């Protein structure tokens with residue numbers, strides 16, 4: 001199996017601080033990492049759940065892909081990140097099978113990871129992120 005763990009479930013929210021407080025106070029999930037990724041136009045928080053994370057995302061610009069997504073779909077689950085041993089090899093395997101990808105090559109993700117996104121169109125409607133730690 002290519003996936004070694006569910007790395008994170010990403011949830012798009014309008015108010016990042018309120019969403020963090022909700023997961024902390026209601027479920028006791030600790031915030032482990034916060035980061036603003038200027039290039040992607042998002043601010044995010046990672047809250048630990050066992051060996052995985054909930055990734056809360058909010059757009060910081062109107063033209064960011066997450067902002068555009070939220071205009072259509074509102075708040076809710078945005079993508080699922082699966083941990084892989086080798087992001088490049090995993091991406092090539094998906095492409096070799098003829099499935100649509102968003103990233104043609106792996107790129108830097110948050111907290112020093114290497115990531116690549118797979119297009120939801122040929123993935124049964126879910127945006128998939130391959131995450132190499």
Ligand code: CO
Nearest residue numbers: 010055081129
């Ligand atoms: Co992600």
